Amino acid sequence: MHTIQYIATQADDVDHAFRSVKYYLENQMDDEYNLSSWYDWFVTGGGRWSTSDDPYNDEYTGDVVHQSSPKFQEYLDKAKEFRQTSLKEYVEQANKADYNKIINDIDVSGGDDFRAGMELYSIKKLYDIALGIWDFNSYFFDIINDSANMIHVKNSLDNGAKDWYLVPVDFHF
Secondary structure (H helix, E strand, O other), X not given: OEEEEEEEEXXXXXXXXXXXXXXXXXXXXXXXXXXXXXOOEEEEOOHXXXXXXXXOOOOOOOOOEEOOOHHHHHHHHHHHHHHHHHHHHHHHHHHHOOHHHHHHHOOOOOOOOHHHHHHHHHHHHHHHHHHOOOOOOOOEEEOOOOEOOOHHHHHHHHOOOOOEXXXXXXXXX
């Protein structure tokens, strides 16, 4: 599956922002067998969501935006919209679960309880969203503050920072 993420960074220019994000993401993966990242490959610059004629052009910087561009806020708004949709879906799933039954049915002396894990998944995802834990449905990530919450970028902008960029990235997971 694929997802678009808008990755925030501070940089001197578009190229520096692009390279910083690409380097950060490559280091998160380490190598193709590293299981610590939630994604297995990515296209910096937006991939299938880019304005490039070649969606797999991993050098395309045409969609990277500085905070002074109207697209900067558009990207933030789009990420927030996608994240709100995910939040709503997880709340709906969580409201359907019978937590007393799930908890009472868990056998702590037995093996893994896949059914309980699946029933509790929506709670885990709500927890991740609330804490700014980055995953496939964050749609935004700030590599400077290591957070999927936008508040750090917004506070920095409010305090006069002039060097924020958003780099769209197409992730496969």
